Amino acid sequence: MNVFDRSINFDALFKFSHISASTQEHLKRVYGSFAICMFVAAAGAYINVVTHLFQFGFLTGLGALGLMVWLIATPHNRETEQKRLGMLVGFAFLTGINLGPLLQMCSSVTPSIIPTAFLGTATIFACFSLSALYARRRSYLYLGGFLLSGLTLLLLSSLINAFVRSTWLFTAHLYVALMIMCGFVLFDTQLIIEKAESGDKDYIWHCVDLFLDFVNIFRELLIILGMNENKKKEKK
Template sequence: MNIFDRKINFDALLKFSHITPSTQQHLKKVYASFALCMFVAAAGAYVHVVTHFIQAGLLSALGSLVLMVWLMATPHSHETEQKRLGLLAGFAFLTGVGLGPALELCIAINPSILPTAFMGTAMIFTCFTLSALYARRRSYLFLGGILMSAMSLMLLSSLGNLFFGSIWLFQANLYVGLVVMCGFVLFDTQLIIEKAENGDKDYIWHCIDLFLDFVTLFRKLMMILAMNEKDKKKEKK
């Protein structure tokens, strides 16, 4: 038998029999909102890079925090849906603005870092998302405690590194953080499915979880690539 004559059933690949139809519809809304956030965040980052507003990082962080709290305080209902989508777009825009200083730094080192980091993040995010969607329900929820413990240890080491100033510890935090965020993509995706199966259909708030995962992954990968590029330039001198 010639294995190359076999046809791939793409319809079967796109079926998630362990996820109910209502939850599948919920996930479509979540990822549609996620796509909107990505577009708006890209616009925010572009605005910062063009305007070079020095205080944008601090102001955007405060603004995005205010919008997140506002969104959290606004109940999920059909009447408030448009308002909450507006808050989501504002949050995504300010998050993109907040990425501006890091983007400018990478552009100064090597502009090719940005597309490489974005494509790498997109591939990582897509692969781990599909792994979570195809896996058995609740199979990755056990990661929650492990990931939060890892985040706590990373926070403590970062605070300690303010006094030690170790470049090795800083790099270790970046790489470990990248692995931890991959775990959060698995965990958050399955947690969203589980919440939706139990009646929580707040797709706007669920979108924020995935959006923050993507942005954090992108930031860490971008910083790793930037550091590697700087090391290469030092070796050439």
């Protein structure tokens, strides 16, 4: 028997039989909105880098936070759908602008850091998302408590490091934060599925969850790659 004669059944590969048809349609909307957010955030980041708007970072940060609060406060229904989509696009744009200073810093070190970090983030996000989608339902929801505890420890370590100024603690913080954000991709993806199965079809807010996971992973990778590149230059 020639194993090379076997064909791949792509229909079976992308078949999620444990997820209902309505939830699969919901996920299509979530990831479609996510793609729009990525495009708009990239445009915002590019505009910031080109026009040097990073000096207004505090104002754009407040704007992004305000849009998020407004989005939460606005109920999800057909009448408000277009308005909430506008809020989502504005939030993604301001989030991209807020990445400007970090992108500028990484670009000054080595421009290749940015595409490397993006490809790394996209690969990580895709792998963990597919793991959550293919896994048995609710199998990763137990991570919620561990992830929230991890975030609390990260906050405490940041407060401590504000006084001790330890490079080792800062580096450990970055890698632990990256692992926690990867865990949130698993957790949030399965939580979205369970919410959709229970009747919560707010794909706009579910998109925000995944978008923030992606941005946080991207930010951590940018800092880690930037630090490593700096260390290489110092050794030379």
